[in-house]
Amino acid sequence: MTAPVLYQASEGVATLTLNRPDVLNAMNAELMSALREGVERAAADSEVRAVLLTGAGRGFCAGADLAARQSGGNGLSDSGALLRERYHPIILALRQMPKPVVTAVNGVAAGAGMSLALAGDVVLAGRSASFLQAFSRIGLIPDAGSTYFLPRYAGEMRARALAILAEKIDAEEAHRIGLVWKLHDDDVLQDEAGKLARHLATMPTMAYGLIKEALNQSFDNDLAAQLEVEATLQSRASRSEDCREGVAAFIEKRAPKFKGR
Template sequence: MTASVLYQSSAGVATLTLNRPDVLNAMNADLMRELREGVDRAAADAEVRAVLITGAGRGFCAGADLAARQAGGNGLQDSGQMLRERYHPVILALRQMPKPVITAVNGVAAGAGMSLALAGDVVLAGRSASFLQAFSKIGLIPDAGSTYFLPRYAGEMRARALAILAEKIDAEEAHRIGLVWKVHDDAALQDEAGKLAQHLATMPTAAYGMIKEALNQSFGNDLAAQLEIEATLQSRASRSEDCKEGVAAFVEKRKPQFKGR
């Protein structure tokens, strides 16, 4: 049986490729299970220092595989429980992983596929990529984190319009409103994403993990509380091997050799 998610690890980068190209990598039980396994594997592997997620074929991810669910007689009656069991663990694992995560959006990212794209720390897109909050078109609400990510990245007004109107936006518009970090030509997307992931893997990734930890808490804190979080994490960062190496390399005017610890 062909794997629904391909896992490859090289030069400190774990690449997870959604691999159901015949259905634009729509999410079914196997894909979500394998994606969770791949994310957990990358998180646990000390040799992996950056993670890249992309899609095989013409699309990143078309969202939930509704046709398969209907054919299986499951309908949408158990959607809440399915989200808790399959989707939430993946989104939470990506945001909590102490390593940088890049999502490279090739083609469509719709529904929960858009949520998955936005769960990355750095979102890249091919020029022909598109983003769609498809949920309201079938009487559902955005899920898998979209109601969390959209107002934080694009602002509340845009979040409401994207969710309610369910209009498809292209990569350039997604970039303009803050959903995407950079847009690359389609033919260059995977190479550019790979180069960025390899660069991140050579950097002080322990600090990246602490940056993620601080940012994850920032919206729930007032200024005083966030300042304390920064101080606590900075104390930890300043004792790391990477910090000592970074300072020494700066003083000695040489390129640092970070180890991610």
């Protein structure tokens, strides 16, 4: 049986590829289980210093596989339990992973597939990519983190419109409103995403992890509290081997050689 998620690690990068291209990588139980396993494997591997998440075929991820859920007999009757069991651990693991995560959106990212794309630290997209908060079309609310990510990235007004109107937006619009960092031509998206991930894998991984930790706390804190978070984390960063190397390289006017610790 074909693996629902492909895992490859090389040059310090773990590449996770959603691999159900015949259904635009729609999420079923097997894919979610394999994706969680892959994310946890990448987080635990000390040789992995960056993660790249993308989709096989012509789509990134079409969201939940509704046909599979209907055929399983439970329909959507307990979506909350499924979110807690299958989706939340993956989204949290990506955001809390002490390594940078690049998502490369090829084609459609809809529903929870859009949430998954936005869970990356740096979101890239091909020019033919599209984004859709499809939930309200079937009487649901955005989930898997979309109600968290959208207002923070695109602003509250846009978040409300995207969620309520459920209109598909193209990659150019997603880039314009702040959901995507950079756009690339479709035929070079994977190469550019891989190049970025490999670059991140040569950089100070510990500092990246602390940056993520600081940003994850920022919206819950007032200024004084966030200043204290910065000071606490900066103490840890300044004692790292990478910081010592970075300062020495700056003084010696040479390129640093970071080890990720």
